[in-house]
Amino acid sequence: MSLISISTQILNRGFAFSRGFSLPRRRLLLTYLIAMISILGISEVSLYFFLIGNLNQQLNRELLTLVQAAAPSLDRVKSEGIQSLDREIPWRDLFSNQDYSLEWYDSEGTLLARKGTNFPLAPLFQTLSPEKLTENSPVFQRQGQIQTATISVYAKNPDETSLMLEGYIRAGESTQEMELILNKLRLGLGLGGTTALILVSISSIYITQEALSPMEQGVYTLRKLTSDVSHQLRTPLTRISIATEILLSKTDQIQPDEARKLSIINTAVDQIKCLVEELLFLIRIDMTSNLRELEFSRVSLKPLLKTLEEKFEVIAQSKGIDFQTHLLSKVFVRGDSVRLTRLFTNLLENSFNYTDSGGSVFLSMKLSGGNVIVSIRDTGMGIAAEDGSYIFQGFWRSESAKIRQSEGFGLGLTIAHAIAQQHQGKITVTSEIGVGSCFQVHLPLV
Ligand SMILES: Nc1ncnc2c1ncn2[C@@H]1O[C@H](COP(=O)(O)OP(=O)(O)OP(=O)(O)O)[C@@H](O)[C@H]1O
Ligand SMILES: [Mg+2]
Structure with a gap:
């Protein structure tokens, strides 16, 4: 039996795009300062x-x-x-x-x-x-x-x-x-120490800045490149998709073998389009993280989750999964409803993807302190303890997930984690292999 319990607050090894440099900068600065002050x-x-x-x-x-x-x-x-x-x-x-x-x-x-x-x-x-x-x-x-x-x-x-x-x-x-x-010595050492401390602090800030700026610049260039390439890929991919669909619609003019090949091309193009969209979404979350407060509005969680409940009810029925919800009224958070919808969709999608027919998924809300906790609990395949630290890393998928669900990029939780962080929240996970998983999204109330 393996039980995992992790919090995204302590995860720092996520997809590079979903992290800023403020944490490493603070750590580097603190380490340098502690070392210098100790010396x-x-x-x-x-x-x-x-x-x-x-x-x-x-x-x-x-x-x-x-x-x-x-x-x-x-x-x-x-x-x-x-x-x-x-x-x-x-x-x-x-x-x-x-x-x-x-x-x-x-x-x-x-x-x-x-x-x-x-x-x-x-x-x-x-x-x-x-x-x-x-x-x-x-x-x-x-x-x-x-x-x-x-x-x-x-x-x-x-x-x-x-x-x-x-x-x-x-x-x-x-x-x-x-x-x-x-007394003179103490005064001299005190003055000398204070001056040295000021100089060390200034030099620490400068050194940290100098040490991280090439990396920051590199990551920024990479982000920009990924963003531009993803953006540029959209149009040709859409063109290929439209062209294959037109060809596929002319059933009387193409051979069944050609139709099969075209349909493979169409599926592959759809997958690439999907990946491009996911990457663009992730990059946008990261690039707009500084502007997030400006974009945010008061969001009522119940209607947002109710819409998802209706959407997933259909999936639940088709997969033979028992889907229950317990939603609270008048719960408001400050955020972006599109992104929050994406966050809960990704978690619900996982629960439905990794739970067998006959299993159950439970979506619930509770208040705790100044936070609302939205839980998505399933009786699915669970996550192995040794995999716990990987699940929020971009492009990571467990072997059993790959077997069950061949489609998927391993970006769903990375995006969910980035959105939660952007909303000053966190995601905690408890899971037991073969028993099920519970993902909890903690968001501050307004
Ligand atoms: N509810 C769950 N039950 C069991 N395993 C899960 C669950 N949610 C996530 N996982 C594990 O975490 C991995 C990463 O999840 P994530 O949502 O990021 O990617 P994915 O579902 O594989 O692909 P996609 O990018 O389409 O979401 C999954 O591949 C799976 O191994
Ligand atoms: Mg997923």
Whole structure:
């Protein structure tokens, strides 16, 4: 058992003439934009974090140099006080340009001396345990807007073999300057990113246009050529048809064998005329798609479907198919009644063509949301699941369809799909092989 369920809204592989370029253009543009924005975004974020990392490293290096330079002085500060260093070190010069602080602690974590800016830093052991300091040295920390580096200082025991904890040195530096640099960086990246985004958007539109315009031009030329050729073929075909009919009518002047050959020619010409008409219809739908709103009027669906009901009632009787309808009054859509008639005719024709005698066809209407759904359900041969994606493609016919109905071009559903799209609608299909099919046309109500 195979059950298919497809919607023409998700079908994009239809006959080339029945599709515009707006969807591929939008997709191409979107893909290009997403790719470019991702590349831009990833580059900017990477650059930002790389620079932050560098700035932090630079800050930590400076702090480390400071604490390491101050380490030998801890012994002197402990024994003689900070004044002992004042004679040798020009503190004012050292800290004049930077927002630094330097602190000497004993092994108990008691602050012995401080030089430089008096930052509001927490007491040493409030944010750091002595164990952590012993295990890892140096330890870098951020307290608000101050970055610190702390090291443990050891001295050799009198026996010269082991080390004894002498105390700690902590250096601090304000991160304000770094924040200032980062703010400038963010601003630069933001401005650069926005400018790049604008340029990328403009170039995406241009590239998409350039990439698709040869194809668009090609399809337009092909359409025009098909339209012109089809148009030009009409007159000679009609002439051949008239001539063969005149000859066929003179039964007394032609041999039965010649009459048979003429009738074959006549049937073949009729088929070509039919194909030409179908192609012209399809091309016109496509070429007038931009003008559709102008041509449309308010169409009452019941009378339109009633006329079809009467027409197909005759076919139903001749084929021995049970034909039932359920039509709703006062249902209006905006559209072209000739084209809508064509749409429903094509679907009904299929149901009658692909349903055996004794089967049934049911034409019904229902309202759903702001739409009317016209269903054509049959108990015919059904459509195989693997064929579901082909049925709306131009010139595709299933093998069983070719056997049942030798005539046919495989354009009926392509035309129906194009008309539904032109009316802002869609066609959905559910089908089960050997059980039947249900084609539903969804159209917006007015
Ligand atoms: N109601 C249906 N039941 C079973 N198969 C169907 C039905 N409608 C369409 N199909 C399948 O879809 C194919 C395409 O249908 P379509 O109407 O486009 O072309 P066609 O009927 O073969 O030829 P024509 O151009 O004369 O309409 C059919 O050949 C058939 O295989
Ligand atoms: Mg058909």
